[in-house]
Amino acid sequence: MHVHVNAAESVDGKLSTRDREQVAISGPADFDRMDELRAESDGVLVGVGTVLADDPALTVKDDERRDRREQVGDPPNPARIVADSRARTPPDAEILDDAAPTYVLVSEAAAEGDVAALSAAGATVITAGSSRVDLPAAFDRLEGHGVERLLVEGGGELIFSLFESGLVDRLTVYVGSVVIGGRDAPTLADGEGFTDPDAFPSLSLTDVERLDDGVVLTYDAEAAEA
Structure with a gap:
């Protein structure tokens, strides 16, 4: 599976405000770029925090892109996937409409009633892991459902877990010309964080593109030394 993480952050590295309220960091050109990334993917993954805060649809917006997918035998929209260890996704969430298949990755700690x-x-x-979702195992299961090209759209806790598990192949970050601030505001990679510099994931900057009033940075993950 090829895992591509895409995010938009402020110039000080924040994804949203300390109240976790969605903020317009990028503009129309970047929204169009993101829509193209979705159209090129088999599945779009977010953490449950993103679902609870934003209730996204995670569908391809452009009609021509949906048509292009169908012309090559793909469904009009990629699968929607939520990493949700305790099955907190509301049953009436937007991603549970009939626009595309939806997969919820849970752990064994999820309540049976919520899973049902x-x-x-x-x-x-898909159940994988005891108290938290075992992402490598869950991804193996997703591959069995035809998800080979996975786009990850946040949030920071999930992105950190992906880096921690060595699952990220590509990272694209839109850096907008705005300062949000706040020590408690979410960042690109939250979670516990790395303490050993030798464990820091290595990235290689492959492209810089000016877009809207910001820049898109593209990185490829460097293979770990044996």
Whole structure:
């Protein structure tokens, strides 16, 4: 599986405000770039925090891009995927409509009733891990459902976990010309953080593009030394 993380952050590295409120960091050109990334993907993954805060649809917006997908035998929209260890995704969430298949990745700690409610709402629930989602194992299961090109759109806790597990192949970051501030505002990679410099994931900057009033930075993950 090829895992591509895409995010938009302020110039001081924040994804949103300390109240976790969605902020317009990029503009129309970057929204169009993101839509193209979705159109090129088999699945779009977010953490449950993103679902609870924003209730996204995670669908391809452009009609021509949906048509292009269908012309090559793909469904009009990629699968929607939520990393949700305790099955907190609301059964009436936007991603559980009939626009595309939805997979919810949960752990064994998820309550049976919540898992059953998600299944009844149309989600395919994948259980991997005891207290938290075991991402490598869950991704293996997703590959069995045809997800080979995965786009990750946040949030910071999920992105850190992906880096921690060595699962990121490419990172694109839109850096907008705005300062949000706040020590408690979410960043690109939250979670516990790395303490050993030898464990820091290595990235290689492959492209810089000016877009809207900001820049898009593209990085490829460097292979770990044996």
